[in-house]
Amino acid sequence: MKKVSLNLAGSLGLLGVIGAVAATPAFAETGVSQVSQAINNDPVAQNVTSVSQLSDVKPTDWAFTALQSLVERYGCIAGYPDRTFRGKQATSRYEFAAGLNACLDKINEIISAGLADKVSKADLATLQKLQEEFAAELATLRGRVDALDAKVAKLEAQQFSTTTKLSGSAIFSVQGASGNSGTPSNSNIFVSSRVRLDLNTSFTGSDLLKTRLEVGNGTQSIPSVFGAGSTTGTNGVSSNIGFQTYGQDYTGLTGGSTFTLAKLRYDFNLGDARISLGPVMHAYDHIDTNSFANDESADFASTFFINNPLMVLVNGQTGGAGAAIDWNIGKSSFTARALYLAGNGAQAATNGVTNGGLFGDAYQLTGELEFAPKNANGDKPFAIKLQYTNGAVNNANVNAAGVNLEWKFTKGIAVFGRYGFGTIDNRGIGATTAAYTRTLFTGTNTTTAGNLSPQTWMAGLAFPDLFKEGAMAAIAVGQPFIDSNVGNASQTNLEAFYNFPVTNNIRITPDVQFIFNPNNTSGATIFVGTLRTVFSF
Template identity: 45%
Template sequence: MKLTLLSAGSLCLFGFATASVPVHALPSPDSLDQVTSVSQLSDVQPTDWAFQALQSLVERYGCIAGYPDGTFRGNRAATRYELAAALNACLDQIGDRFATKEDLAAVQALQEEFKTELATLKGRVDGLEARTKTLEAQQFSTTTKLQGQAIFGVQYGDRLNTAGTDSRATAIARVRLSFNTSFNGSDLLETTLETGNGGTDFVGGSGLALDGSGVDYAGAGPNVTLQRLAYSFKPTKNLSVTVGPVLEAADFIDANSYANDEAEDFSSSFFINNPLIVATEPGAGAGFDWNVAGGPFSIRAAFVASNATNSAGNIDLDGDGIPENGGLSGDPYQASAELEYAKSFGKEDKNKIAVRLQYTRSSVFNLHQNVVGLNAEATFGRFGVFGRAGYSIDPTFTNVKQADYFLTWMAGAGVRDLFIPGSLLAVAGGQPLVIQGEQGPEQTNFEAFYRFPINDNISITPAVIVIADPANGSGEPIIQGMLRTTFSF
């Protein structure tokens, strides 16, 4: 910041060569050490333009202090308020030391020059002290930060070429409040509460399509539920470990820069996570994320038991007459691992490639699966391509083999910063469940969206969802339009 003084005479006292220069505020006596010779300041040289002024202030008037490391740090710019406060402190030391009337006149001129700034500064300090005392008395916590997210969605869906359908537009809302607590700066206790209006969309609420085809934020509330409770810590620099009674496998595996967040990109659950790799609902468990030697390779793993709160076994959870087991080792559960290679390249590292190899062993309501998966993405400047695939080997229900394989896949493309900085336009298609040996069509999902930010805290996303051959049958296609607004704070 530039500082302009009124009189050239007052500048002479501080050795300024011009009337508009960057200045260094005199160090505070409370935190810095008084010096008696300018040679004690290691970063002040005889060739510096202000050397004579500093030498005079140190050796003639005794009102210059240095930092504890013996430096003056004279290149840092100062505001008028900083210089006013420093000048006032200096005047207290040298007020009775002036040898001439001219010196005294110069000091009086400076006092008059900064009278307004000193009064303003005093008022600001008093105000800050009062507000600090109020905050200390009323603060929620010194260790916890609150983060919030609210989603407002409006949708309308219909079944194409089918007369007599009675579809209605609906409003969907979901709210999450997260309390993020750190006890030592490198750990994190996450507590997230969730509620909403219980709204559903046409695809997910009609029962006409496979699970995961509906929007992910539908159905929340109206009761308040505990959506996440987990504690993360770092035993070593590149290793993060998480344990908790409420967490998800997707917290650790199957991330993707273009298709991973129902509040920011695709709305359909199917496009957010691979339904065979992320097989369970939230539950108790643990996971880790290890970035090997800080390089391009990372290893992640997770174990989640969705019915861990129930200590009894042999419970018929889904009403099919076949009992499941509770506890940490009971059905439903999944154990997953992921190996990732991620590398940025090109000018300013604007290009990126990431490949994730995955394995999941799961048992969900007595359907036992061993699934290998692939999650990949590549970014070239503003443009990107991405995709997922999962292959379930010999899926078995209780002791009955269901097929040689189940298959799921999706692929898409996106472009960032189109028309509006921070925006994302993306489109994807895929099949949630292809069953080996079944005849006839397989359900195919499509979704396209354009998210554009209003500001750092609000974004609006129009989207279109199309389902062909819903529920792996010969039904008419479904089309659904969405308008989502996301508030983050």
């Protein structure tokens, strides 16, 4: 294949930078944008009207004048969504041809509009030479544009809605567990499944109405096979393995064959902020996120490694009603977030230990400040989040602070972790906090005198793209609930997984867990093995 010589570009003149320009994700003309993005799998382009809008282009750059003319005179260049140009990025002949085609089409528009005097003879001569040099590539690109147009027309005719897209996933999971708490080892193997259907609706192009329907056949925890004697006393190991650290949401569905409304919220932009409102929302969508430990279908199987238990108080399949804001401060490295969720927002009357309503128990109010600077490629390999949560669960007030960290310090290795500390006040309802610890953290009726000042921590290593692009392995260790007033030891969790993509839509994840001193009761150890297959569509 022939190489492009500089003299074809007119001694670094107007089109001498088309080759560099072609490495941008797309160009002003829609058809060529689609082709360029299809070739490079790049994000949607950001149209610009002035070269000054490209943050990484400086007046001292050798191609500044040519770029300025391409952008401001001919309007055939676009930048990346983050307003960068990335002019040093390598380009292929097809990418070069895509850029050339965009400029040809734009200049033809100018000539057709009777403004031929706006196009210099030198530019036209250079275009003609380039058009001859890249005739084969231009023909291929235009053929692809026609094919894409035909496919788009077919899809638009067959889609069930012009505003809504359907996506979903199905999980097949086989779990096996064994444990010993003073009696001969017990074991159990069972199968769980979950199907999610997401309806993603946009009315303006930037907003989102998220509707999720969900059904599954699992139970919240491994069946009661572990305790010696009572499963609710300090001598037994709870069937709800260790501070509910096994309760994946896909094994926590109790609706049987009945679909549940598992998510309903509306997201929209307000200036630089993203606002979310809805009757069925989840904290993990908005706060305490982590690139390596935040999705039970893709990484860790246990809820403990998915979220900080002192930060996510309102959880479960149907979440809660509330609102959230995500605000990037002045397009800087700092992002502020706030979340309010009411777990019983749909219940107006008092029921048992909860008083319901939008502002009643259970609820949480969480604030988070993130620092995540971009590198030269526009990525964010390092992020640290400082957090604070005030809430109430089962007649116990919670005040907690936390930190969430992730750092991908090389291409294939990252570290991550969470830490939290706080107080749990039983509101003076007696000498115990059993209602709180039983429902939120333990599976037992263990009574504890006075209030609590728990800590929680976890840390891990992740290996992105291990053995195959898109795969990920990780291992983590942590202690979900450290308080000398609860039990005679501190429960310790160890978990490892390897998420392997079989195809773009099928992933298999083997996962192993060891739970030492479950429910802060010394002596017992529980092993859990999981083989999870996720089908996405």
